[in-house]
Amino acid sequence: MIARRRVLIGASVLAVGTGVGLWALHPKVVLILRRRRFLEALSKGLWRYPVRHLEDGFVMVDGWILKSGDLAPTP
């Protein structure tokens, strides 16, 4: 877990430092995490994208097909 946090911090610092911005790295950053942490990170990284509501309680954000509960607050 400590190693994962270090990787996350390191990646974020690099992103900011190079001016790339978290938005560019978010699809990669979120892959670090699993389950809840993955989904939390996803919701934070994707806040700037429009949420497209799909049927059956799903949404699509920047191409990600997510369950409504994946994003907080629940749309």
Added chain:
Amino acid sequence: MTEIRLGELSEHSVDGNFDVCVCGTGPAGITLAMRLIERGHSVLLLEGGSETFTEISQSIYKGRNVGLNYYDLDITRLRYFGGTSNHWAGWCRPLDAHDFEARAHHHLSGWPIRKSDLDPYAAEAEAILEIPTGPWEEELWDAAEGFRKIAFRFSPPVRFGEKYGPRLARSPRTLLILDANVVDIRLSDGLSRVDHLVCRSLADPGVAKRVRSRFFVLCFGGLENPRILLNCNRQIPAGIGNERGNVGRYFCEHPHFTLGNVVFFDEPGEKLQFFSPTTGFMEKWKVLNFGLRLRSDRERRTNVLLEALRSALCGMPPAKRFLDAARGRKLRCFEKGFVDAVREWAGVAPMVGWLRIAAEQALNPESRVFLIRETDRLGLRRIALDWRLTEMDYRTFHAAAKRFAMALARRELGRIRIVEWVYDPRAPVPTVGEDGGGGNHHMCTTRMAAAPEEGVVDRNCRVFGIDNLYIGGSSVFATSGHANPTYTIVQLALRLADHLHARLRAETQPVRSIRRRESEAAAGSRFR
């Protein structure tokens, strides 16, 4: 089997009273020849190339792509003994039963035969292709969405020339002529029968030989079968079998594309899994058949520094555009990034992967092969391929990606990020060489149909209106399904051989029975 090159023939014509002349030595031609020989028939086998690859033969396949970006036409197939099996990858799966059925939302769909007509040839096809036995359908994976888990099986792969050449060589009633390039099909009897073929040698194109047989079968492949029919236009201006303009039309590939990147929550049991829709799925969303390939990808190792550079460039569009222009090709931004590479290095890599599709293609008369003015060394006009996808094809990609992503999420197995062009029609579709393309499968260009208005060959692969001319190979597919075509090609060739065997037997039986009656009468007269 006697093997000879066309130029070595001393006679002006080949008239050995052969039962069947098989043109082409790919999986269709060789399977057909082997089966006919087993049934006791004499076979004349024509191959335009040599025993091995030659540039001069391969150059006959050059043509133009004028539709969707596609493989060069002299790259996507091979022209020597064994045909395209010489670079076949070995993927095998039969068509699904519903591929043969007419579907209301897919115009012209449906074959004049059913899967049960090909099933009797399954075991023999699997033996010829040397594939292991096992189930094709594994389970109904997601009943809510309508996805089946399916299986592919793999041939070693069999190179038909290498593998079955020796078996053909043991047959005393077979003649193989290499460098025998069919340049014309001459008709007789009111244009209802093939009288003879005209063949030329690439070594000496000035030399023409006539080839006679009782039946003729064209097994040149999905691009070359329509080409020869269209080129043979001296007696029928539109080309043989093309009175209704169907030859070359309805060209189908299996569009292959990456649909999305996957994050798995748990390690999947298998590295590569296959899924396909149920008939209910296709009817509900009005889409075509397809095969999804879900691959997990943990063990790929990446260069950390290169991925850092890639991530930086992908995040800076102006720099990326400059680099793309300088390199002449696009930098792939869906590859594993710097963070992933670091994560791998740190040993905390999650399970990621990709979702790809190989789909059935919608029948579209404008997706076609046609002749262009440029001619080859033999004087035959070359072809242009205008490969086109329709709105239904894109609807299929979209429904497959979205609904499968939902099924995966609902089962808490992971999440999928769909590639942009699938959900945003404004985004450019990747072309061959970037991400997508075809499977080097050329189908439906002389499609099988119940009536000549809708196709080129009948349910027995006979060209409508020509009594003794047949076509083998994937050009006769009425629809493409999503399965790789070689398995079905072999099944169809075995079935065609049985049909020809029945016709040959029917033609000879009356003669034999008359002779028998004559001999019995003669014997009786001796006793009287």
